[in-house]
Each structure stands twice: as C-alpha cells, then as structure tokens.
Amino acid sequence: MKKLFSKKNLTILGIILVLIGIPLTIFILKNQTVFKSRASGSEEPLNVKITNITDTSFAITYQTESPSTGSISYGNDKKLGESELEDIDKEKGAFSPKKIHSISVKKLTSATKYYLTIISGSNTFLNNGAPFEATTGPNISSASAKSNLASAKQQTIKGKIVLPDGNALPDALVYLNAENSQLLSSTTTKNGEFSFSLKELRTADFSSYFDTNEDTILKIVATNGSLTSNVSASLSQDGSIPTITLSNDYDFTQKSSTTKSAAVQSSGFPSVTVTPEGNLKPKIISPKENQTIADQKPQFRGTSLPNEKVEIIIHSAEEITTQVTADSNGNWTYKPLTNLSPGVHTITIKTRDSQGILTTIIQSFTVLAAEAQMPTVTSSATPIAIPIPTPTASSPTIVMLTPLSAPTPTPPPILAPIESKGGLPPTGNSPTFLIIGGIITAISGLALFLLL
Numbered sequence: 022m023k024k025l026f027s028k029k030n031l032t033i034l035g036i037i038l039v040l041i042g043i044p045l046t047i048f049i050l051k052n053q054t055v056f057k058s059r060a061s062g063s064e065e066p067l068n069v070k071i072t073n074i075t076d077t078s079f080a081i082t083y084q085t086e087s088p089s090t091g092s093i094s095y096g097n098d099k100k101l102g103e104s105e106l107e108d109i110d111k112e113k114g115a116f117s118p119k120k121i122h123s124i125s126v127k128k129l130t131s132a133t134k135y136y137l138t139i140i141s142g143s144n145t146f147l148n149n150g151a152p153f154e155a156t157t158g159p160n161i162s163s164a165s166a167k168s169n170l171a172s173a174k175q176q177t178i179k180g181k182i183v184l185p186d187g188n189a190l191p192d193a194l195v196y197l198n199a200e201n202s203q204l205l206s207s208t209t210t211k212n213g214e215f216s217f218s219l220k221e222l223r224t225a226d227f228s229s230y231f232d233t234n235e236d237t238i239l240k241i242v243a244t245n246g247s248l249t250s251n252v253s254a255s256l257s258q259d260g261s262i263p264t265i266t267l268s269n270d271y272d273f274t275q276k277s278s279t280t281k282s283a284a285v286q287s288s289g290f291p292s293v294t295v296t297p298e299g300n301l302k303p304k305i306i307s308p309k310e311n312q313t314i315a316d317q318k319p320q321f322r323g324t325s326l327p328n329e330k331v332e333i334i335i336h337s338a339e340e341i342t343t344q345v346t347a348d349s350n351g352n353w354t355y356k357p358l359t360n361l362s363p364g365v366h367t368i369t370i371k372t373r374d375s376q377g378i379l380t381t382i383i384q385s386f387t388v389l390a391a392e393a394q395m396p397t398v399t400s401s402a403t404p405i406a407i408p409i410p411t412p413t414a415s416s417p418t419i420v421m422l423t424p425l426s427a428p429t430p431t432p433p434p435i436l437a438p439i440e441s442k443g444g445l446p447p448t449g450n451s452p453t454f455l456i457i458g459g460i461i462t463a464i465s466g467l468a469l470f471l472l473l
Contacts, residue, residue, distance in 0.1 A: 063087035064142035072206035076131035088118035095137035158227030179216035180262040187345040189213030263349035308386035317360040332371040363390035
C-alpha cells in the first residue's frame with residue numbers, strides 16, 4: 022500500500038491529471054455550442070428557403086418543430102451587422118413564438134451576395150457551419166418590364182386554404198413557381214387567403230422577367246408544418262383558384278388542352294375531374310360500409326354539392342356531432358380530434374342534394390383496438406400511417422381528390438430548398454459544471470506535481 026502512494030507514483034498521477042484536465046477544459050470551451058445545439062433541437066430551422074428575390078430584396082422562410090421566436094442577422098460580408106424581424110412580428114410590433122416563419126429583407130443592392138444567420142429562440146443557427154447566402158438579382162431594364170406587363174395574361178393568383186375540418190388556416194406558408202421560374206412565397210391571412218403578384222416574376226436565374234401566358238402551369242405548395250397540399254393551376258382561371266383543403270392534392274388545369282394535362286400528370290400531381298353540380302350526389306366514400314379500420318382517428322371522406330354544408334354524426338361511446346363544408350369540387354373530409362374507442366361505430370351524414378332535398382346516409386364501420394392494429398408499411402420519413410381510401414366506381418363522373426399518403430412538410434423537388442444542416446449557437450452559454458470539472462482536474466494534478 023505504501024508503494025502505491027509513493028512519491029514517484031503520486032508525481033506520475035499528478036502529471037496524468039494535468040495532461041487530461043487542461044485539454045478537456047480547452048475542448049469544452051471550444052465546443053460548448055454543440056451541447057446547447059443538441060438541447061435546443063426543437064428550435065432548429067427546417068426546410069429553409071430563399072424566396073421572392075428581386076434586385077433590392079429577398080425573403081427567407083423556414084419551419085420549427087416547436088413554437089419559437091425568429092429573426093436574422095445579415096450583411097454583405099460575413100461580419101453581418103444588420104438585423105431583421107419576422108414579417109408578422111413587424112406588423113404587430115411584438116415578438117410571438119410560432120412554427121411557421123417568414124422574414125423579408127428590403128432596401129438591398131442589386132446583384133450582391135448577402136450572408137445571414139437565423140436566430141431561432143435563444144440560439145443562432147448556421148448552414149452546415151457557415152452563414153446562409155442569398156444573392157439579389159440584377160436590375161432589369163424598364164423596356165423589358167413594360168414588355169412583361171403587356172404580355173402577361175394576368176397579374177395576380179389568389180386562393181384560400183382551409184383545414185380538413187373546414188376551418189380557415191391562418192399563417193400557413195404558400196409557395197409558387199412555374200417551370201424555369203423563380204420561387205415565390207407568401208403566408209395566409211387570418212381568413213386563410215393568399216395571393217401572388219406575377220408582374221415581376223423572374224426566371225430561375227433572376228436575369229429577366231418570366232413570360233407568362235395561358236399555357237403556363239403554376240405549381241403551388243401549401244403547408245402548416247404538419248400537413249401539405251400540392252396544387253397545379255393555370256393562368257386560364259381568371260386569377261382565382263378553388264378552395265384548397267390542406268392535406269389534399271389538386272389539379273385545376275383540367276379545362277386546358279390535352280398536352281397541358283399530360284405535362285401536369287408527368288410531374289406527379291394527381292389529376293382531378295371537375296364534374297357538373299347536378300352529377301354530384303351525397304355520398305360517404307370512406308369508410309366503406311362495414312369496413313375495418315386500424316386508425317383510431319380515421320379520416321372520413323365523401324361528396325356532396327359544391328360548397329354545401331354537411332352535418333356529420335359519429336355514433337359511438339364518444340358520440341361526435343359536427344358540420345363541415347364541401348369544397349368547390351364537392352369533396353368533404355373530417356378527422357376527429359380524439360381517438361374513437363375500439364368496436365363497431367356508425368357514421369351519419371345529412372346534406373341536401375341537387376333537388377334541395379335533405380338526404381341522410383348511414384354506414385357502419387369497425388375500429389380495431391390499438392394492440393390489434395393491422396400492420397402498415399411506412400417509409401422512414403413518414404411519422405404517421407394514414408390509410409388511403411379508394412373511391413368506389415359507382416359514379417364514373419366523379420374522380421376523388423387523393424390525399425398524400427402521409428403529411429410531409431417538405432415541398433416537391435422543383436422548389437430547390439436550401440436545407441439547414443443544424444446550427445452552431447452563439448458562444449457564452451457553456452455547460453458550466455463540465456468546465457469547472459476540467460479546471461479542478463487540472464489544478465489537482467498540478468498541485469500533486471508541485472507538492473511532491
């Protein structure tokens with residue numbers, strides 16, 4: 022035992038503690054931001070996109086998993102020096118945590134690269150260790166601008182977005198572009214409405230104005246961070262598109278030529294046939310009669326007259342009575358907010374048909390217990406398995422809108438997002454107990470070495 026605590030051994034132990042303690046302290050000080058980044062992952066900006074680029078402005082949009090405040094620091098060099106708040110916060114004059122974020126930066130210099138960092142919550146985030154970058158477009162001659170104004174079929178596209186329960190969706194992100202055009206973004210109003218001005222829409226390289234005409238197919242993507250809709254629209258619709266129910270995909274180009282319809286189908290959007298009002302009959306599409314469902318929050322779907330109110334009654338231990346409004350194509354959806362108990366249930370809908378007669382339809386279905394749920398196959402990027410209802414063929418004139426297999430917040434590849442690879446929060450918030458531990462270790466080793 023005396024040999025174990027001999028002067029020689031204690032000296033060696035002191036040297037070892039010094040060699041371990043000093044590098045450990047330095048490492049923690051240099052990498053303190055990593056610890057905080059992991060602890061604040063819910064504030065990390067996701068699906069970051071640079072949009073609305075002109076010669077004097079641009080916008081940056083992103084999403085966060087939890088409600089967070091947001092702003093950016095920016096500048097024409099990596100020293101930054103300028104800051105900007107979120108658009109909604111500037112309007113209200115106060116910070117407000119949110120999951121959807123849009124920040125517009127104006128009064129910039131043309132054809133200039135700008136660097137920026139995102140301040141989300143209490144953390145500052147970079148793009149894979151470096152600032153995000155956005156380059157303003159060049160000036161476009163006034164002659165070209167006048168030519169674009171004269172040739173454009175129309176100057177504004179507008180629409181409205183509602184949730185599956187029929188309520189308006191405020192503060193959702195909406196993106197718009199056409200093939201070979203730049204990406205535009207907007208947010209919905211408190212009534213769920215959005216609009217885009219096309220008079221200054223630029224080409225993908227921002228060097229000239231994009232030539233729009235009635236053959237132009239526009240791609241619109243709307244998301245609230247949880248649900249997403251992909252929409253195709255043409256400029257032959259007089260500027261307004263029908264109401265969009267979030268989580269459904271739409272093709273509003275069916276009145277266009279065959280060539281245009283084929284082009285839309287090749288892009289991956291499902292086609293939708295808009296049928297005359299008189300051909301639409303009140304109907305429950307999902308669940309089918311006596312269908313067995315694994316999802317305890319199933320999505321109910323059906324048809325009625327366009328924009329007609331539909332009363333829904335679900336008879337079970339948790340009896341639910343609600344009312345939804347069909348969209349302009351006569352499609353309605355409803356998803357309960359709470360789980361339905363396992364067992365046999367019935368759904369009743371009441372709505373008026375084309376003759377003004379109140380029609381009542383009743384169907385039975387069965388919900389499985391959680392432990393008896395049927396297996397589903399989901400991809401790694403799909404957090405929830407939602408059964409996809411298959412419309413019956415009883416009415417060949419009706420083609421139902423097919424929802425996404427599962428909500429995904431990521432817009433389609435044509436939008437070319439700038440992905441956030443995580444962030445490095447600012448220094449100055451180190452894990453104190455680790456630093457103190459490293460310092461104590463170094464001092465202890467040094468004391469042993471000097472005393473012995």
